[in-house]
Structures are given as C-alpha cells and as structure tokens.
Amino acid sequence: MDMYGWIQLALFAGLLLALTKPLGVYLASVLDAGGKTFLDPVLQPCEKLLYRLFSIKSQDEQNWQQYAVSLSVFSLVSLLFSYAVLRLQHVLPLNPQGFGPVSPDLAFNTAVSFTTNTNWQSYGGESTLSYFSQMVGLTLHNFVSAAAGIAVATALVRGLSRHSARTIGCFWVDLVRINLYLLLPLSLILAVFLVSQGVVQNFKPYAAAKLLEPHTAVAPAITNIATQTIAQGPMASQVAIKMLGTNGGGFMNANAAHPYENPTPLANFLQMLAIFLIPSSLTYYLGRMVKNQRHGWAVWAAMLLLFLAGLTVCWQAESAGNPRMHALGVNPLGGNMEGKEVRFGIFNSALFATVTTDASCGAVNAMHDSFTPLGGLIPLLNIQLGEVVFGGVGAGLYGMLVFVVLTVFLAGLMVGRTPEYVGKKIEAYDVKMSALAILILILSILGFTAWAVVSNWGLAGLNNQGPHGLSEIIYAYSSATGNNGSAFAGLTTNTPWLNTTLAFAMLFGRFFMIVPILALAGNLAKKKLLPQSEGSFPVTGLTFVVLLVGTILIVGALTFVPVLSLGPVVEHFLMTKSAVVF
C-alpha cells in the first residue's frame, strides 16, 4: 500500500465529489420532461421527432402499473431483437472474420444478459461475435438498459417527491431523454478520448503481424508461431458506454484488462470514474428532488464509507500477495500479480475490482478468479450487499433507497413511532415491497448456488477445486442475480444448463426487483405530505449514515456469512496456515 496508491485514491474520490453536484444539477433537468438543457438546440428536434414516431406526448404520464408494463414490454421486444441479431449474425453485414450463428442457449443467455444490464459473458468476444452483433445487438442494450435503470430510480424519486399523485412519469419520455441528453453526449466525449489513448475504432478484418522472432511454443501444445492475428473492431464506442452505463461487457474476452480496451493507466482512471459518475450524481438528484440536499449527501457518504472499507481490504490483501508463491522464490514486494497487468499494478487492479462490483458494472481489468482469497471476497461481498455502493446507474440508487426505507422502519421500531421518510408515512405495504426486493436477490443467489453445487452440470465447469470452486459458483450466481456480469472466469459457463440457469438468475434479479420498486414508487406518490415534526427521524447526519451502513451490513452478513466462510474465508486460512493444494 504505497504513497502513489493513496494519491490516486485521493484524486479519484476528490474528482468524484467535485463532479457529483454539476452532473446532479444537469440530471435534474434531463429527468424533468419539460426541463431545459444547453443541448436543446441540437437534440430537441431529434427528441420531438422520436415522440412523433412513437405517437406519444412529452407531457404524458403513467401510473406505476403502466410504467412497469411499458418497461417490461420494451425489454422483451429489445431482448428478442438482440437474440435475432446473434442467431443471424452469419447473414448480417460487418462480419469480416466470418463467424457462424451463436448457439441458441448462448444467444438467449447473452441477449438476457445485456437486456438486464448484467453483461455476463459466457463467450469470448473476439472469437465469437461479428462487429454487427457487438455494435447493434449488444451496444443497443448498453444504452437502453442503463436508461431503463435510471428511469426506475427516477420514478422512485418522483414517488418520494410528489404527494397525493397517481402518476410517476412516462417511461417512453424518460427512455428517450436519458439516452439523448445524458448517455449519448457523455459517451461521445469519453469514446473519442479513449481512441486518443489507443482504444481501436475501425471495421477492418483482424490484422496479421509477422512476428519479430518466429518461435515454437511448447505449452499447452507444441505450436509453431510465426504470425500474430490481432483482433480489431468498433471498440471505443462500445467501451465508453459500457462504463458510463455500468454494463461492463467487454468487446474482447479479457475485457478491460485487454490493452486495446484499456491501453493506459490514464484511460483506466477515467473508465473507473465513468462507472461511478452517474450513480454518484443521482444521489445529488435525490437530495434536490426531496428538497433535502443534506439527505442526498448523507446517502453519498454512506456509499463512500462502504467503498473505502472494501477497497482497503482488497488492496491490502492483493499487496500482501500469495505466501505460497513467495515460498517458491517470488519477490513478495510485487504482490499478487497473477491475472494482473503491469501498467495497472496492484492498486489500480484492486480499485477497479472494488469499483466495478460496488457498481453493477462488471468490467474487469484483472482476473478476479486469481485474486487472493480475501481480495476476491470483497468483489463477491460487494455484489451480495446488493450493489448499493454507488451501484449500477439507477439500480444503485433504488437499491439503496430500499435499504433507506428499511433503516427508517427499524429506527421507527426502536423508538416506537410510526416511521416516516421525507414527509411520507412508511406503512406495511412499503416495508413489504422493500423486503420483497431484498429477499428475491437472496433467494436467487443462494437457491441457484445450492442447486448447482449438488448437480453434475454445476460442478462440470469448475477450473479450480476445493473452496475456490465453491467461490466460482457462488460468484457466478451472485454476479448474474446482481446484474453485475464480472466473473471468477475460470468457471466454464458456456453449457446449456449454466447458460440457462444464469439467464433466469439475471431475469429474476432485474425484473422481480424492478416491479416491487415501481409498486413502492406508486404507493409513495399517492401519500399525503406530513409536516416535519420534532419526532421525525432525521435522514441526515452521522446517526443516519451509521444506521444505514449498519442495516446494509447486517442484512448482507446474516445472509451470506455461512457460504462465504466455506469459500473465501476457509481458503484464506488454508493458504496461510496449511500445506494443502487443490
């Protein structure tokens, strides 16, 4: 844990803090159907044209059921669209490598994965997908699934800020405005910057390079290597939105560890910042809309606290390295470099792993499977806590608000008063919906994992044995249910059983979460505003932050401590205190 790490961390947190308010203010105008932005002269004609084509009006409003139906129908239609693109890629254009159609179970898994903002990948991009599949079939969801997440969070915030109202906004208007005014301009700027750093953006066939020193490789098989085929593609445009939209699906198999996707430490730094940018600004938007800016900052502070705690553990564990390697004569000062890139080193790999799992991004710049047990525990735990630490775009905020409702409810129980939150009485229905949203995640993660570890199809794909094998499986279902998409990538998941069960985990984690959230939004919007009184539980300040963090940790800990003990924790003690290998 060196000085340069601390400086980079300070810069990261400082820049995030500095950008939260300006983008939060901008978000408030984007998320208001009649809001004015400085991009209106360019984008408003396009916005109006889209409304005309969809035959909707910008002042249309929907109740929560209609909002949920629109979102679900749109997700289903766009899912089928991507499924068709993947299945038909051999007859579609922009396929210079001549890849065949994607198999049905893989196409289903991939289409679900991108529709649910998960970007779980059972395939290697450069060896499976055509440029058209990447650019149209997948990038579409990088935008629209992110927009849908932000839309749901917006609907929930509207539920909080409105009173005696029947509607929570219009899904189609939110979808169009978020894509046009927020995601598109930010992606364009980031993509062009990434090209300047070396991220490719072309439509050429893979380049063939004549090696400087043709040689014979002996492992895994004896191969004469005289040329290097270097994969290309329209990558920068996809990488920019995969970060900003917290999607995380890599263009290449190695994702952000690939030197084309993440060529320099500077590009790496901005990609990490891009992941947290919108989720962080949404907390400012929350404060502004409920007319309690200090509440927005309190939520932000709780997130930052959990982020720093996770990062410190992960960074420390990876710096300490693997004692088994040190015993062989590897310099312990280098830390655990298996699966990491020299240009990023230990700190930037640990920071990226923490950021990508705090948010529901799932891009990786180092292989989590090769992390030390405790270093790998942090990404896993981050996902299991519900990815509420800044979180996915929108998904992080609505996940966090569920915990806020629960915290307010628990605080109310402790002091024996009817709980209230920003002037709304929290009643049985609200608590039920919040608890439902949390329980669905837990059931899906633990249920599918339990099923997989007692089935042959679950164990067949393992790359590692012993406790690490359990970690691979629990990570897969946590990542799928949490719509994260990162992996302990040793697990071979491209089999019909795993593809299918993981796809269902993704669908449960996304839509069974969104529906209770929208129901909560609709119910909150209906309520009358209570006047602030002496007895109201303050949702600002240290007490609130501590209670909120406590609630998140208690729910997460009570649920996942047993399985984490059998996986990463036991592996840690085996690594440090025994001679066992697997």
Next chain:
Amino acid sequence: MKDIIKELRTAGLATFFLAIILCCLYPLCVWGLGQLLYPHQADGSLLTEAGAVVGSSLIGQGFIGQEYFHPRPSAAGAGYDAAASGGSNLGPLSKKLLDMAAQRVAAYRHENGLARDALVPADAVTASGSGLDPHISLQNALLQAPRIAQARNISLESVRKKIQEHSEGRDLLVFGEPRVNVLMLNMSLNRTR
C-alpha cells in the same frame, strides 16, 4: 388488449429508431472523429517494418531467444494469441498454478544466471489478465539485461541505456506503474545490430 398492442408497437418503434441513433450514428461518429484525429490509434497502433505489419505497440508478443527480452508468461491461446485474450484464472491454491510458478522461477534463474535463492520479480513468473500484456517491470528488464548483452555481444551499459529509453513512467506522474515495453525494446535492439 388494445393497450398491449399499442405498447408492443411503441416498443418495436423505440427499438428500431434508438438502434439507428445509438448503434449506427453514434459508432460512426466516433469512427469518423477517431479516423480524423487519431488515425494511428484507431487502427490499432500497428508497427510496420519495411512495409509489413510486425505487431502493435499495445499488444505483447512472445519471445524465447536468448538475445531478446522475454515478456511475461501468457495464458492467451498458445501464448500471446491476440485473437483469444484471457488469463489463467487459476486460484491462489491451485496446484497447477504453483507447479507452473516453480518451473518458471527455476527457468528464470537459470537463463539469467541468478543465484539459486535469488528473488524473482512477480511479473516475470505470473500470467497477465489479458495474456497480451506488452510490459514488464523495470526490475525484470534489468535482471534480463546481462543475458542480452552476452548473447548479442554488446556492452551491458548499452543494454541498460536501451531499457532506460524504452521505459515509461507513471501517466501524468501519478497514474499506474512504471513499465518497459518489451516489443519496442526488442525492435530497437534489432535496429542497432
């Protein structure tokens, strides 16, 4: 029922028109700007010698000869396969990983003439995440320098100078780690022969 048909129609139209804006116009915009402003980077930072592509400054390449600097071990395909990127994904207690590491440590000490208990840099015996890592650490390069000087029959001093020339510091003095680009270094060694 009528409502659902209307929703389906809107969803279909939204998918189609958003795909045109977000999946055609936007990538083409980035492509146009990229080709205009940074054509070399947008096309893969490819390196050419005598008109033929010999690699990319961003993508690592395998080397095994005594006269070349060696990159990190690679888990991409048969090694540095730039059409099949990836790491080993072996956990810290994997027997396979530890056996391989023991072999690599022994080989590294042997070929570079190090003592039997000399510490070996971590990056020299571990596979990167991408399998295409173009860099090694400065320490790793310096330990390999005597071998290259001997194999090429040039002074150790001149090899060290080459390493200095091709080492990159932290981006903007803070970001990332100092590193040496193996392919660029080896190319420059060949040029001085």
